[in-house]
Amino acid sequence: MTDRETSAAAERMSRRRARVLPILAFAFLTQQAAYFSGPGFGTGDRAVDHVRISAWLVMSVVLLVVLATGGGWIYGREVRRIANDEATRAHRDDAFRWGFIVTISAALISYVASMYEAASAQEAIHVIVTAGMLTALLRFAFLERRAMRDA
Amino acid sequence: MPERLANKLKERRAELSLTQAELAERVGVTRKTVNTVENGVFTPSALLALKMAEALGLKVEELFWIER
Numbered sequence: 001m002t003d004r005e006t007s008a009a010a011e012r013m014s015r016r017r018a019r020v021l022p023i024l025a026f027a028f029l030t031q032q033a034a035y036f037s038g039p040g041f042g043t044g045d046r047a048v049d050h051v052r053i054s055a056w057l058v059m060s061v062v063l064l065v066v067l068a069t070g071g072g073w074i075y076g077r078e079v080r081r082i083a084n085d086e087a088t089r090a091h092r093d094d095a096f097r098w099g100f101i102v103t104i105s106a107a108l109i110s111y112v113a114s115m116y117e118a119a120s121a122q123e124a125i126h127v128i129v130t131a132g133m134l135t136a137l138l139r140f141a142f143l144e145r146r147a148m149r150d151a
Numbered sequence: 152m153p154e155r156l157a158n159k160l161k162e163r164r165a166e167l168s169l170t171q172a173e174l175a176e177r178v179g180v181t182r183k184t185v186n187t188v189e190n191g192v193f194t195p196s197a198l199l200a201l202k203m204a205e206a207l208g209l210k211v212e213e214l215f216w217i218e219r
Contacts, residue, residue, distance in 0.1 A: 007176040014181050087184035087193045147183040147192065 010082035013072045017083070018148060021141035024063060025134050031056055032130045036123075053122075060129055067092065067099075067136055091143035099136030106131035157218040160189045163207045177206040 035056060065071075070084040070092070110124040164174055171185045178185075178199065187193035188203070195203065204211040 003176055007172070007181075010181055011172070011175075014183065082179055082181060085180040085184050086196055086199055087187050088181070090193060144183070147187045 006076075006078050007082060009075060009079045013075050013079060013083040014088070014144070015148065017071060018141055018144040021137050021144070024066075025137040025141070028059060028063060028130070028137070029134060031059060032126060035126060056126070060133060063133055063137065067095065067133075067140065087147060088144070091140055091147070094143060095136045095140035098139045099132045102135040103128055103132030155191060155218050156194050156215055157191065158188065158215045160185070160203065160207070160214065163209060163214065164189075167207065169207075174203070174206060178202040 035052060070080065070088065072080050072083055075083070106128045107124075110119065110127055113119065114124070160174075164171070169177075171182045171189070175182045175185045179202070180199065184193065184195075184199075185203075188195050188199075200211050200215055204214045207214060
């Protein structure tokens with residue numbers, strides 16, 4: 001692959017990632033809605049509940065790894081290096097910072113709310129993870145898309 | 152007034168008839184990084200600033216300066 005082809009591939013990967021992240025965030029949010037609208041908030045013992053919770057766990061891990069590494073694993077190392085250049089890393093750091101603040105805030109709010117209405121550990125963790133993950137994903141996508149504007 | 156890192160990337164690129172994509176390719180970053188540095192949205196590391204200056208045939212202090 002020539003330098004030009006590598007750069008073009010990195011550009012494509014970067015643009016695709018910025019387009020896909022909000023869609024992933026929406027899919028993740030939809031999954032949460034299904035969890036909370038289910039009987040017993042998805043804590044049931046039916047096979048479908050286990051599948052639903054497992055799917056949520058898998059998606060959470062995948063999204064976390066995408067955020068931490070930048071994704072694009074089908075591309076070569078050089079393409080990923082360029083696509084995860086220093087501006088992208090700075091955007092990711094900022095997204096993680098926002099995600100951290102919202103995660104801790106969600107945890108504190110859940111703690112206070114549990115004094116008034118009992119919530120299971122699973123429900124609280126769902127709310128906390130969803131809030132933190134969505135914030136980080138959307139912040140990263142926003143920064144990436146803003147940087148691409150007029151580029 | 153806060154300090155900011157000003158630059159003449161755009162002007163120098165125009166002088167050399169280079170696109171953002173071509174400069175990005177020379178320094179090994181994406182076009183959005185060149186764009187954000189050019190617009191003053193992102194402050195590059197010393198390494199990237201040196202690479203950009205080298206790619207544009209200038210000293211780093213000719214390409215970047217502190218605006219107060």
